[in-house]
Amino acid sequence: MTTAQEKEDVNVNEEDFVEDIVIDPSIDQSFENHVNDAIRSKVPQFLEMVKTADLIPTLEKIRCTESMEALLQRFLKARSGDVNLAFKFLKEDCEWREANQILSLRTKSMDDMLVAGRNPILKETIVSMIPQGCLGRDKQGRPILYRKVTGNMNVQKLAELGYSVEEFLIYQAWMLERTVAMMNDKGQWISIMDLGELNLTKMMGNLNIVKAFTALAKNHFPERLAHNIIINAPTVFGIVWRAVQVWLDKETQKKVSIFSSPKNWKPALEKEMDLNLLPTESGGPAHLSYSPSSFDP
Known part of the structure; x- marks a missing residue:
């Protein structure tokens, strides 16, 4: 009824x-095949920001088998190549993953x-x-x-x-x-x-x-x-x-x-x-x- x-x-x-x-x-739709040269060119700058913030140990742990370059490209593409926004995005994700022990879920x-x-x-x-x-x-x-x-x-x-x-x-x-x-x-x-x-x-x-x-x-x-x-x-x-x-x-x-x-x-x-x-x-x-x-x- x-x-x-x-x-x-x-x-x-x-x-x-x-x-x-x-x-x-x-x-x-694969992001790997849609990362343009503009985004790739910003990876070194992004990596330096990550190193300065001492995030490398965390990233080495949570990236598992994903390459560091691919990880950084994902976050850059998600923020349309804006390095500052991508860094903030990545930092917040790292904090969330550490706080909730996300890696252990695997x-x-x-x-x-x-x-x-x-x-x-x-x-x-x-x-x-x-x-x-x-x-x-x-x-x-x-x-x-x-x-x-x-x-x-x-x-x-x-x-x-x-x-x-x-x-x-x-x-x-x-x-x-x-x-x-x-x-x-x-x-x-x-x-x-x-x-x-x-x-x-x-x-x-x-x-x-x-x-x-x-x-x-x-x-x-x-x-x-x-x-x-x-x-x-x-x-x-x-x-x-x-x-x-x-x-x-x-x-x-x-x-x-x-x-x-x-x-x-x-x-x-x-x-x-x-x-x-x-x-x-x-x-x-x-x-x-x-x-x-x-x-x-």
């Missing part, structure tokens, strides 16, 4: 509907993050709130991150289970850090986000969480996202998209494709990946793995 609120959600102005926004998957499993010493139903609750996993590799060999935003996200419920929003975000950081490790610290990933169960009320209720997810990836994993594919975008998604765009720089916005109908997103996804990798949550044949998790070491 349709609720009064759902009826209200349907009766939104047509201007609030986002038509399909499609990024051509044949376009190489060796942890999902059960380490959600089960050990915690409420026994926490893992089940989070999985039901936001099913997510790594589906495998796309046709270019990049990891495919999947997340279904169900509308069941309930911060109060997590608090009742003894799990703070901050801990939940570290769990999301674990997922991204494990993905970087799977890539051997090189390259980028693509992301699929299914919004099919959301109406306006549920979307607005999850806006702060979406903002936190967005900030986490943008602030601490720069130039790791190649393509973000949003599927089953509801009619009223335009309202949220206009809000989300405020948090995204123009380059990131260019990496987002939005589809409302399966008749459009299925052909688009098929250009990127084998549709047999799509999970049952989005109408595919695959099953998300939680024991062990697809992100586990």
Whole structure:
């Protein structure tokens, strides 16, 4: 039965509907292939600033197998080649990684993050709130991150289970850090986000969480996202998209494709990946793995 609120959600102005926004998957989004000579020429200056600030020991530890040059280029490109802004960005990321022991997340499993010493139903609750996993590799060999935003996200419920929003975000950081490790610290990933169960009320209720997810990836994993594919975008998604765009720089916005109908997103996804990798949550044949998790070491 349709609720009064759902009826209200349907009766939104047509201007609030986002038509399909499609990024051509044949376009190489890899940051390594789009670092121009202007950015490369600033790496020596950036490196000197890093040395002067005594950040080299920290960077040597957190970069793992990524070259120092590639790391600095990522941060420079994310700040359009502005060395001062890139330095501030990098310094803040180093401080966050040290304070939250992010490097140690690489060796942890999902059960380490959600089960050990915690409420026994926490893992089940989070999985039901936001099913997510790594589906495998796309046709270019990049990891495919999947997340279904169900509308069941309930911060109060997590608090009742003894799990703070901050801990939940570290769990999301674990997922991204494990993905970087799977890539051997090189390259980028693509992301699929299914919004099919959301109406306006549920979307607005999850806006702060979406903002936190967005900030986490943008602030601490720069130039790791190649393509973000949003599927089953509801009619009223335009309202949220206009809000989300405020948090995204123009380059990131260019990496987002939005589809409302399966008749459009299925052909688009098929250009990127084998549709047999799509999970049952989005109408595919695959099953998300939680024991062990697809992100586990």
